[in-house]
Amino acid sequence: MIPKQTVNMTDVARRSGVSIASVSRALRGESGVSAATRDRILSAARELAYVVSPEASRLSGGPTGRVGVIVPRVDAWFYSTILAGIADEFDTVGMDLILCTLPTSAARHRFFEALPLRRKVDAAVVVSLPLSARERTRLDQLAVPTVFVGGHRTEDHRPWVGIDDERAAQQAVGHLLRIGHHDIAMIQAADDTDIPWATDQARIRGFHQTMQEAGLADPTVVTVKWSVDGGSHGMETLLSRSRPPTAVFCHSDEIALGALRTLRRSGISVPQQVSVIGVDDHPAAELSDLTTVAQPVREQGRIAARVVLGGLGDGDASGPPASVTTLPTRLVVRGSTAPPR
Amino acid sequence: MIPKQTVNMTDVARRSGVSIASVSRALRGESGVSAATRDRILSAARELAYVVSPEASRLSGGPTGRVGVIVPRVDAWFYSTILAGIADEFDTVGMDLILCTLPTSAARHRFFEALPLRRKVDAAVVVSLPLSARERTRLDQLAVPTVFVGGHRTEDHRPWVGIDDERAAQQAVGHLLRIGHHDIAMIQAADDTDIPWATDQARIRGFHQTMQEAGLADPTVVTVKWSVDGGSHGMETLLSRSRPPTAVFCHSDEIALGALRTLRRSGISVPQQVSVIGVDDHPAAELSDLTTVAQPVREQGRIAARVVLGGLGDGDASGPPASVTTLPTRLVVRGSTAPPR
DNA sequence: CTGAAAGCGCTTACAG
């Protein structure tokens, strides 16, 4: 006879001398089990390395023990760092993480039409994804608690964790103004799809607003693809002007790194001739001595995970965090910015 | 809230006037259902917008439709890129990806002792993890097809996808030798745990071997922590010698980037005074004009996914023949290497 | 506090 490969609840029940009903109750931490019985059951479960079958549990009306995490892509610093924060938290409570990446618009379309997560997860975390009305409706049809992290908060007060992108832009531009720059341009990034990423819009809004408050009307903005090369091209465009700016606010560090590359290749010294500042505090920013506005990325993932777990009743004793969490950003001055000459 | 979907197989059976057994067979495309019956069932299912319950299906002996992916951490370029490749492939076949990260030794220990993936996945992909005998045994107890990707291939001929790290080192050092360097040092990286990462060992072996074949005995090697800062310190150590090398082979691009930082800060020009080469072709390598030996990372993930999906049809874990795929690495010459002066 | 029993929605021998 083929040896049974997995230990089930019956095995635990037998080993601890109780019924499976009691095992089920004890394992889920329900009341109505005596301390002695509970201890016996828990140690039997430990000894047998028992794992509840999510299928059976779910089929009987219990939770799946899984949370879906939906992320545009995973091979980019920001997303993978958020994901790491989420995974950290899930790990501590034994929640399984089902990863959904939507790298192409085809994948994205497929995801929202087929809803592959349906009936498979207890909750969902959506990272940085601006959703159409249709997509939001489909997501609702998952019928599970959902929290959004990164990107821009929705208008309809859904659970959200992120930063204030407008404020981040303000901090960056404020720094440039404070050290004496007036001629400040922005290299703005846009996704190559036509999706309106709220992050992008908020950062440029912050730029314009801060400039306007400083009495500097109509600052130069060039819009490029969201990539290092995009940043390079953006800076090339700025340098081709009759009078290039003395400082450049870049939408993000990746854009800024591209801008720095162009400046280096053009033999223009940073920060003596041009100051450059980004947003994010990407690991490469420190390497390139780039001044930036740091955001706590991993922490955003962590908090989002806690919020979503809290919504499931698994939160800690202090209760679930506020449903909308805005984390602070912080100016990090390095060597790429200095007063204009 | 959206009305819960309650259409089950019984509803489809009733509507098409057959038993649920026939519905099950027809829906899974099994033979043994007449064409007429099948058509009737399929259209009934379509009309009711029926979706099979994965839980019930699995509980009755079907597959889970999930694969576990085990990765040391996800917030690092190499791992997240492999993961992206895996996710790409899984997406095309509708396989769900359960992500397990083992960022700390505690998490790692917990994972192998509790085996949280047990009974939850049809297969597993293990990324870059050197395993102890104990850990390997535990992994076997998942009793599912498992493929290893990245890191070094195991000696016991398990399915594996990766590169030849010895050859990569050889390509890097060969380049330095070819352009005329004799005084070549290596900055070697070591994990801060005591786990013997085969990748590390293979790269240093490749270094020593290539140097020896060139008649250059006892080259200098400094061992540092596997990080950018580690690379920085490694280079500081080399510079403190009475006669620094003219070229440095770095264990990886991250190490090399740290080394470049130290050189820049020390006012030593690259490649005029010192040549630097890395391994990986990390995105930052291009930005820093770093010569390197590129490895196809995303492709490794893709192939591993295909291998593991391919193994799923073959019944039990012992069935499919071990597949070993070694992908080629490629020298990418940029501006950080030049003949010695 | 504890257990026997009825499902949950499927798949799969086993019989016709």
Place this chain on the structure above:
DNA sequence: CTGAAAGCGCTTACAG
């Protein structure tokens, strides 16, 4: 080709 029935491993009223 088709169906009745026995599970799969849980959760949860319902009784004691």
